[in-house]
Amino acid sequence: MTAPAVTRWWWVRHAPVPGPEGLLKGRLDLPADTSDRAAFAALAARLPRGGPAITSTRLRCRQTFAALVEAGLAAEPAVAEGGLDEQDFGRLEGRIWGEIERDPEMAAFWIDPANFVPEDGESFAQLVARVRGAIGSIGARHPSGDILAVVHAGTIRAALAVALGISPLSALAFSVETLSLTRIDAVGSDWRVVGVNWRPAS
Numbered sequence: 001m002t003a004p005a006v007t008r009w010w011w012v013r014h015a016p017v018p019g020p021e022g023l024l025k026g027r028l029d030l031p032a033d034t035s036d037r038a039a040f041a042a043l044a045a046r047l048p049r050g051g052p053a054i055t056s057t058r059l060r061c062r063q064t065f066a067a068l069v070e071a072g073l074a075a076e077p078a079v080a081e082g083g084l085d086e087q088d089f090g091r092l093e094g095r096i097w098g099e100i101e102r103d104p105e106m107a108a109f110w111i112d113p114a115n116f117v118p119e120d121g122e123s124f125a126q127l128v129a130r131v132r133g134a135i136g137s138i139g140a141r142h143p144s145g146d147i148l149a150v151v152h153a154g155t156i157r158a159a160l161a162v163a164l165g166i167s168p169l170s171a172l173a174f175s176v177e178t179l180s181l182t183r184i185d186a187v188g189s190d191w192r193v194v195g196v197n198w199r200p201a202s
Contacts, residue, residue, distance in 0.1 A: 051147060
């Protein structure tokens with residue numbers, strides 16, 4: 001009996017983005033703070049070497065990947081994948097969460113946060129569907145080995161929803177901090193979650 005092919009997904013959330021606490025960034029193309037060289041070196045040392053690399057199309061993810069390479073990561077040039085971009089928060093983007101959550105129009109969010117669709121945006125459930133499609137497409141190109149993906153918190157939560165077969169609402173409970181590593185393996189048609197939200201020691 002032949003063992004199933006294994007694809008190891010190494011999901012890294014981008015570095016911190018300077019700005020007000022609680023800023024809803026979404027698709028905004030904001031720069032990252034990549035000055036913590038010790039953290040980047042520790043993270044780079046934990047990642048696989050020489051395999052394919054993918055980022056979202058956002059600047060903060062591309063800068064994070066570049067900083068990992070500068071810190072010693074050996075990887076192929078990164079390919080930007082729009083399917084792995086952060087959730088589109090529409091007209092809510094660029095606002096502070098503390099202000100948004102008190103807005104009367106947010107009543108629908110508190111009733112069903114995973115399916116709430118911001119004006120001109122998408123719901124988290126829609127993000128999960130988008131990420132599911134991107135994982136399938138990327139996985140078909142790389143049916144075994146290691147894949148490094150430098151993306152967003154929402155993207156990683158969506159990947160966990162896909163791997164665990166849980167509802168989008170349940171996936172929102174995962175903590176995914178900046179410069180954290182989440183490892184999910186595709187084993188044939190099954191999934192294995194190896195670790196979630198590992199961070200370099202500060």
